[in-house]
Structure formats: C-alpha cells, structure tokens
Amino acid sequence: MITTDKTSTRIGWIGTGVMGQWMCRHLMEKGYQASVYNRTKAKAQPLIDLGAQWKETPEEVAAGSDVIFTIVGFPKDVEDVYLGEQGILKGAKPGSVVVDMTTTQPTLAQKIHTAAKEMGISAVDAPVSGGDVGARNAALSIMVGGDKEAVDAITPLFEIMGKKIVYQGKAGAGQHTKMCNQIVIAGTMVGMCESLIYGHKAGLDLEVMLSSISGGAAACWSLDNLAPRILNGEYDTGFFVEHFVKDMGVALEEARLMNLALPGLALVNQLYQAVMAHGGARMGTQSLMLALKQLNNMA
Structure with missing residues (x-):
C-alpha cells in the first residue's frame, strides 16, 4: 500500500533545474528524505547541501525510493530517464510510484504507464504550470493523469508543491x-x-x-x-x-x-x-x- 508518511516514505528526484530544485526542496523542508540525480551534478548541489543523497543514475535513485519524481527537458530525456539502460524502471520496486512532471507527449505518458504497470509500479503524469515563480513559492497548478488510487495516495506530496491539484483522468490526461x-x-x-x-x-x-x-x-x-x-x-x-x-x-x-x-x-x-x-x-x-x-x- 502506498503511503506518504514522511518518516518512512523515501523520495527520489530527477531533474534539479530551475523548477525541479525548488519543488524537491519544498518536500525536503517538510521532512522527507530525498535522493537526487541530475545530468549536471552542480545543479543538484544546493539540494545535496540541504541533505539530499546524490545518486549516479536514475536507476539508483529509483532503487532507493518509494515515490520517484522527474522533471526534465524534452520527451527524449523522459524516455531515457524511464526506459533507458540505467533508467527508473530498471531500479524501481513493485509498489512504488513514478511521477513525471515534465511537459511531454501524452502518448509517451501512456507508454510509460503501460510499461510500469506490467512491473507492478504505478505511473502518474503530472505536468505543472506556474513557472519558476510558482515553483519557488509552492504555488504551482498541477494537472494529474493516471490511476486514481495512486494519484490519491500521493496527493499530499503534490499539495506541498502546488496550490491547485486537479485529477484529469487516465494516463496521459494530465499531459x-x-x-x-x-x-x-x-x-x-x-x-x-x-x-x-x-x-x-x-x-x-x-x-x-x-x-x-x-x-x-x-x-x-x-x-x-x-x-x-x-x-x-x-x-x-x-x-x-x-x-x-x-x-x-x-x-x-x-x-x-x-x-x-x-x-x-x-x-x-x-x-x-x-x-x-x-x-x-x-x-x-x-x-x-x-x-x-x-x-x-x-x-
């Protein structure tokens, strides 16, 4: 069963750019332990300085996390991060939840959802609006697609990062x-x-x-x-x-x-x-x- 108890739920975060670093930071400030990965380690350093554990690959982040968030650049980056040789689905455990907050192709969100489900993993697509200001102020609008049970379970985490969280429907609906x-x-x-x-x-x-x-x-x-x-x-x-x-x-x-x-x-x-x-x-x-x-x- 998915929980978001900060004493037991381990957060993984991949993509610590202009928005991702603030979104992850808000979770850490609420007491969640986080493992992080970014292609450029220097961009993750502020989070590492706050206590986040650095991991060398998305696979390593997933292996040590219960809920794994991603916010990267382009659809090809999303595909690599999830489905690549050292991707999230290589390391994620059955029962974990993966949450892509990148703006990407709805068809790709559906592809990841299908691949994850076959492994007993819940995949959620949750792109955001509000820009760097919204990320910094935890005031994002979050548009969510995926299986309702998984979405409901992790909504308390969304509420730490945003002010408006709306469930849109099945996988791809958020995108x-x-x-x-x-x-x-x-x-x-x-x-x-x-x-x-x-x-x-x-x-x-x-x-x-x-x-x-x-x-x-x-x-x-x-x-x-x-x-x-x-x-x-x-x-x-x-x-x-x-x-x-x-x-x-x-x-x-x-x-x-x-x-x-x-x-x-x-x-x-x-x-x-x-x-x-x-x-x-x-x-x-x-x-x-x-x-x-x-x-x-x-x-």
Missing part, C-alpha cells in the same frame, strides 16, 4: 491538459507583447497602462509576472524559450493526430522560432517581445 494550458499561454503571450508595443508607440506610461488592464478582463498570469520583467529588460530568466517551443510542437503534433487546425498556435510557434534563430533558446518566454520589436523596427 493533454497541459497542452490546453500551453495553447492559452501562447495566445496570451503574443497579446501581452503586442499590447506593450502598441502602448509604447501611443506614448503611454506602460506601468500605468498595466495597472488598469491587469485589473480588468485582460487580467492574466503573464501580465502580472512577465510584463514587469519586460519593462525591466529582464529576458534571461523564467521558462526557457526552447522548452516552450517543444511544448508547442507537441501540441501541434497532437492536434494533427486529431485532425485539428490551430492557426493561432502555429503563428506563435513561428514567432518563437524566430527568437530561437536569433540565439534566444535559453531566454525566458517573455523574450517574444524582442522578435516583435524587430518586426516593428523598434529598438
């Missing part, structure tokens, strides 16, 4: 929900940036303008968290462009499989491809502003 989330964000990002360009050209005080529209029907997370970064010229922090382009690619491919046309998403994807082409892959998603400035011949 499909995250695609819906990213489609909305793509539209709001381009709208936010274009409004700032328009306001600037119209001679408005942009901070004053934002104080009005962020309290009305245009209110959204991007206006509250990313518009101020743009006004301050901060483009190098936040959710990486290359990861957002990956997410949009997944959504467009899933839409193609469902015979859906999403022209708005396709347009925003093209604009972000332009940001990538100019070296912005590792900049925050608010750097879309730079591409739109260039289109409008603005400094």
Whole structure:
C-alpha cells in the first residue's frame, strides 16, 4: 500500500533545474528524505547541501525510493530517464510510484504507464504550470493523469508543491491538459507583447497602462509576472524559450493526430522560432517581445 508518511516514505528526484530544485526542496523542508540525480551534478548541489543523497543514475535513485519524481527537458530525456539502460524502471520496486512532471507527449505518458504497470509500479503524469515563480513559492497548478488510487495516495506530496491539484483522468490526461494550458499561454503571450508595443508607440506610461488592464478582463498570469520583467529588460530568466517551443510542437503534433487546425498556435510557434534563430533558446518566454520589436523596427 502506498503511503506518504514522511518518516518512512523515501523520495527520489530527477531533474534539479530551475523548477525541479525548488519543488524537491519544498518536500525536503517538510521532512522527507530525498535522493537526487541530475545530468549536471552542480545543479543538484544546493539540494545535496540541504541533505539530499546524490545518486549516479536514475536507476539508483529509483532503487532507493518509494515515490520517484522527474522533471526534465524534452520527451527524449523522459524516455531515457524511464526506459533507458540505467533508467527508473530498471531500479524501481513493485509498489512504488513514478511521477513525471515534465511537459511531454501524452502518448509517451501512456507508454510509460503501460510499461510500469506490467512491473507492478504505478505511473502518474503530472505536468505543472506556474513557472519558476510558482515553483519557488509552492504555488504551482498541477494537472494529474493516471490511476486514481495512486494519484490519491500521493496527493499530499503534490499539495506541498502546488496550490491547485486537479485529477484529469487516465494516463496521459494530465499531459493533454497541459497542452490546453500551453495553447492559452501562447495566445496570451503574443497579446501581452503586442499590447506593450502598441502602448509604447501611443506614448503611454506602460506601468500605468498595466495597472488598469491587469485589473480588468485582460487580467492574466503573464501580465502580472512577465510584463514587469519586460519593462525591466529582464529576458534571461523564467521558462526557457526552447522548452516552450517543444511544448508547442507537441501540441501541434497532437492536434494533427486529431485532425485539428490551430492557426493561432502555429503563428506563435513561428514567432518563437524566430527568437530561437536569433540565439534566444535559453531566454525566458517573455523574450517574444524582442522578435516583435524587430518586426516593428523598434529598438
């Protein structure tokens, strides 16, 4: 039986980047013992300094853990971490739970779920929204798919990392929900940036303008968290462009499989491809502003 008693439940964490290190840290601060792995050990060092045990492979993390979380970069990374030669499913014990919090392909979540179930392991897909700010403040929205019994058992762990945890349904449903989330964000990002360009050209005080529209029907997370970064010229922090382009690619491919046309998403994807082409892959998603400035011949 799965439990989340902090005196007996051992946590494994794979992926200690911008978001993962904060999410794991919140669990540790609540008293959970953690084993960690990251391709670059230096990025795990803050957690090691707090008492996490370093492991050399995902397999070693899984072998010593009851609940194993992952939040890595791309679908190929997820596949390697779970199904590779030294992957999680090589070391995980029957009765354990694996939880992928990466935004990835719904079909891959289903593949992992099937492989894990054959071994007596529960697999949950639980992508998140809220960015680095949400991770740091334990305020993430977590979209969860998988077998309900396993999800219910580990929900107390989700509640340490996020403020809104919603069960979406069977394996892959969490990832499909995250695609819906990213489609909305793509539209709001381009709208936010274009409004700032328009306001600037119209001679408005942009901070004053934002104080009005962020309290009305245009209110959204991007206006509250990313518009101020743009006004301050901060483009190098936040959710990486290359990861957002990956997410949009997944959504467009899933839409193609469902015979859906999403022209708005396709347009925003093209604009972000332009940001990538100019070296912005590792900049925050608010750097879309730079591409739109260039289109409008603005400094």
